[in-house]
Amino acid sequence: MTVCQTMEGADHGANLHPALFSPVRIxxxxxxxxxxxxPLTRARAGTDQVPTTMMAHYYAQRADCGLIISEATAVDRLGMGWYGAPGLWDEAMVAGWRVVTDAVHSAGGRIFAQLWHMGRLVLPEYLDGELPIGPSPIAGEGETMAPPEPGYGGGFLPMKPYVVPREMNQADIDxxxxxxxxxxxxxxxxxxxxxxxxxxxxxxxxxFLQSKTNRRSDGYGGSVAHRTRLLREIVEAVATQIDRGRIGLRISPTSERKGMGDEDPGLLAEAIGRIASDFDIAYVHLIEPIASGFMERPEYPVMARLRGAYAGAVIQNGSxxxxxxxxxIAxxxxxxxxxxxPYIANPDLVRRMRQGxxxxxxxxxxxxxxxxxxxTDYPLAD
Ligand SMILES: Cc1cc2nc3c(=O)[nH]c(=O)nc-3n(C[C@H](O)[C@H](O)[C@H](O)COP(=O)(O)O)c2cc1C
Incomplete structure (x- = not known):
């Protein structure tokens, strides 16, 4: 697909969209x-999941936005199922990311790491043949990219269907x-x-959050309070490592991609909002597209339910x-x-939008x- 829009009033040098370009504390x-x-997965890390200097260059090119959210970054080998994606579980990965964050900061920017575990969506090919883990033994819908055969010289990767995961026990959850x-x-x-x-x-x-994929009968499944428990415990654990004002949470409670679905996304959004509120985190990043494209536009948006439970900052996303x-914003x-x-082909998106x-x-x-x-080779606007 292509992204091609012309902002109204091509008045070069103008300062359009004053609300979007106003400062904010989050x-x-x-x-x-x-x-x-x-966050945009671009699969340019090494096969060892260590970020490359190419990635530092790419992020630094985009550092004039208010905040960069990094591409999804695996927290554990068992949650890593995307060839070329980065991780953040060992020293080499930390050192690789340090080069990226230094480059962004030198360019005047700010960057958060998006912390990711793919759960049931990891193919066994990434796990030496083991099954991936998930809340319930239900496979994701569709296919994903498998790792390449030895001798891979670039280009498209083979696609394989998702598999039925192994149901997680308490040790897996821990x-x-x-x-x-x-x-x-x-x-x-x-x-x-x-x-x-x-x-x-x-x-x-x-x-775990959505009812279609969580069929557990223990304290992590069933009611909304139980389905949000893993999230609550993760937020609590993360808050022991970093200032709460530096923790964000990304959610897409209305998305049905890859076989997702929830019986009451509004109720779920409200419960998530309460967790965000209880821990006073910096923001909730809600994917609720205003037009279909990457994801379907939801028939029943949940933003109001989220806002009702959480007074902190909301970052909206989607088309x-x-x-x-x-x-x-206004x-x-x-x-x-x-x-x-839009960030893929427009490293200078801020200037392009501000000037039309x-x-x-x-x-x-x-x-x-x-x-x-x-x-990294998309040119700047004239
Ligand atoms: C190439 C590509 C990679 C993406 N990678 C991630 C990712 O790593 N983490 C994530 O939360 N969303 C990811 N997304 C979703 C985007 O963050 C965003 O939600 C989606 O593109 C809709 O926003 P847009 O209409 O501004 O493109 C990805 C989307 C694309 C097109």
Missing amino acids: GTLDLPNRVVMA RVIASYSAAARNAVAAGFDGVEIHGANGYIIDQ FDATMADAF GGQADAVSFGR LPLASANFDFAYVGGERGY
């Missing part, structure tokens, strides 16, 4: 503007919580300004352009807005594979 961090770079906690500690050591707990897009936390983002429906696909310059189209052939091409 948690304990001051942002110079309310443009957030959404390990996931401990992994999030350790990764938060590592994020601080790596120089990140904060962490975003990935509770969205059908990964392990979301698998926004600068005009809509500005309107949402109208009090968001404190900031994140942009995903046209946006470049991304080549999605290079979204998840490749080197510098289709990654």
Whole structure:
């Protein structure tokens, strides 16, 4: 697909969208503007999950936004099922990320690490043939990229269907919580300004949250209080490692991608909001698209239910352009807005939106594979 929009009033040098470009304090961090770079998996880490210098260059190119959220970063080997994705569970990964955070800070930016565990969506090929773990023995819907055969020289990866995971026992749950906690500690050591707990897009936390994928009959399944328990315990564990004002949480309670679904997303959003409120975290990052594209636009949005339970900052995401983002912020429906696909081909998105310059189209052939091409080589606007 392509992203090609022309912002209204191509008045170069103008300062459009005053709400979007106003400063804001989120948690304990001051942002110079309310443009957030959404987390984007780009698969340019080494095979050892260590970030590369190419990644440092890519993030530094985009450092003039209010806040960068890093691509999803695995907290544990068992939660890592994406070829070329980075991790944050050992010293080499911490050192690799330090190069990235230094580059972003030198360019004047701020960056949070998105902490990720894929749960049932990890293929056995990434686990030496072992089954992945999940709340219940229900497979994800669809296919994902398997790791390449030896001798891989680049290009598209083979696709394989998701498998039925092994139902998690208490030791598995404890390990996931401990992994999030350790990764938060590592994020601080790596120089990140904060962490975003990935509770969205059908990964392990979301698998526990949503009723379609959580069929447990113990204290982690059934009622909404039980289904949100893993999230609560992860937030609690992460808060022992890092200032609460530097913790964000990403959610997508209305998403049905990869076989997700919930019987009452509004109720779920409210329960999540209460957890965010109880721990006084910096923000909730809600994927609730205003138009279908990456994800379907929900029939029944849950933003109001979330807001009713949580008075902290909300970052909205999903098919926004600068005009809509500005309107949402001016109208009090968001404190900031994140942009995903537009950031692929527009390293200078902030300037383009502020000045009404046209946006470049991304080549999605290079979204998840490749080197510098289709990654760091998108030109700045004239
Ligand atoms: C190439 C690509 C990679 C993505 N990787 C992540 C990711 O690592 N973590 C995440 O939470 N969302 C990820 N997303 C979702 C985006 O953060 C965002 O929610 C989505 O693109 C919708 O926002 P947009 O309409 O501004 O693009 C990804 C999306 C794309 C297109």
